[in-house]
Amino acid sequence: EDEIWACNRAFLELATGDLPHLDRLLGDVSALKLACEYKQKNNETFDIYVKKDFHIPMLDSNATVVTVPSMYVKDSGTTFVAQALYEKYNEIVLIGFDLGGPDIYIKNHELKNKKTWISRWKKIAKDFGLDRITFMGTDHKKFILSGIPSSQYVKKYIKGKEHLDKILKREDSVLILGNGTSRLDYKDYIQNWKGEIWVITRGYEEYNELPRIDRVGSVHTSALIKAYLYKIQNNLDYHIFSSKIIGKHESLIHVFDNTQGWASGPLMVQQALIEKYDDIQLLGFDFGGPDIYQDHLLYGGNFINQFKLIYKMYPNKVNIHFVGKHPGFLKNL
Structure with missing residues (x-):
């Protein structure tokens, strides 16, 4: 069975059935504390990953520190992608990587400038390549590999405009x-x-x-x-x-x-x-x-x-x- 990794509060989708299973979770401290409680209460088996040792008892005993070099340990999304590349996974499929804009769990996330995410993606592309990565929905590879300014997406979503390519094709x-x-x-x-x-x-x-x-x-x-x-x-x-x-x-x-x-x-x-x-x-x-x-x-x-x-x-x-x-x-x- 293929592995599923997720970030922050996405573990909540196990309860709704939107996630068929979960193998690894990486996120911020507040989300991971909730994940620890959920995991214990529901006898889940997914592994919890942290970006560094936080010396928080709940996490120290239940979490694993990522092994990818620290230069790639930033936001949860790019950190997990870099970890998968570092572990030499051959096929890495990404869903919900919008690179900015609205977030399922964070209110007004589209008002936040996430230009630095693009810069991190450019570094991942330079150091690992993107051949093993597939973006579902909008394929961001062309944008990441181009010389287009990292702020291009920001200029759109921060004004409430769509920055993602919509799938328009309905038939063959x-x-x-x-x-x-x-x-x-x-x-x-x-x-x-x-x-x-x-x-x-x-x-x-x-x-x-x-x-x-x-x-x-x-x-x-x-x-x-x-x-x-x-x-x-x-x-x-x-x-x-x-x-x-x-x-x-x-x-x-x-x-x-x-x-x-x-x-x-x-x-x-x-x-x-x-x-x-x-x-x-x-x-x-x-x-x-x-x-x-x-x-x-x-x-x-x-x-x-x-x-x-x-x-x-x-x-x-x-x-x-x-x-x-x-x-x-x-x-x-």
């Missing part, structure tokens, strides 16, 4: 609806689609005609603000993607991972490739001509050039499938 397949008029011939196909549905720019206006909408994406700020207001007014749950940060909506609207100055449609396709969807179906990508929301014909040259780049840049382009006619200019790419 996605149907991306372009606004070319050809998709009007495939209404039954759309209604029978079981995966995610993404729409472009004003596509959210069809919410009542579509089975659902999972994402709205565009390079047009005014359209996205309208999409956001429509979402709030109608209590909808689709995600909104923009090519740039939009002022006061910064924490509510996502930014494409790679914008490159492209048009909305190619950016949506690229985002699906970046997120590694297994099946990416495209409908209404006409590469110029009549548009559902425009009174004039659209020029398709830029769309064609951007799709050619996509096909050269992403090996998983094989996951892209066009509903209806396959564009001839992509056949040899």
Whole structure:
């Protein structure tokens, strides 16, 4: 059975069943005193670890001092990670390591500047590497290994903004609806689609005609603000993607991972490739001509050039499938 280590008051989750078992606990003195009492009262067997000898009778007789070098003995979280690395565990999975922000057990924790945690993580990365570590949820490795200032997270959560990447992917397949008029011939196909549905720019206006909408994406700020207001007014749950940060909506609207100055449609396709969807179906990508929301014909040259780049840049382009006619200019790419 895989080991479970936890910090501070997380031992309380044994009683609720949220923790199936517990092998080690490390924390501050106040939390560990409670843990000693809980362990004795409930005949638990987890080992209690302390950061140093406190000469407190209850802990002296019931706790073990961590063996990792003292330079890594800081906050409970990074200390325990360093201990696991020091003991040469091959796989270390971390859950609830948000690196700042709200805490389950500490009120107003999001108001505390935890920039030093990032500095400690950078030292762990430098001395041990992060190859054996997996972050569940937001993968902080890119941030830790980057040259981005350690205060980057703090600037967000201390103002009440989200600093964690939310898992947006709901299915392994996605149907991306372009606004070319050809998709009007495939209404039954759309209604029978079981995966995610993404729409472009004003596509959210069809919410009542579509089975659902999972994402709205565009390079047009005014359209996205309208999409956001429509979402709030109608209590909808689709995600909104923009090519740039939009002022006061910064924490509510996502930014494409790679914008490159492209048009909305190619950016949506690229985002699906970046997120590694297994099946990416495209409908209404006409590469110029009549548009559902425009009174004039659209020029398709830029769309064609951007799709050619996509096909050269992403090996998983094989996951892209066009509903209806396959564009001839992509056949040899």
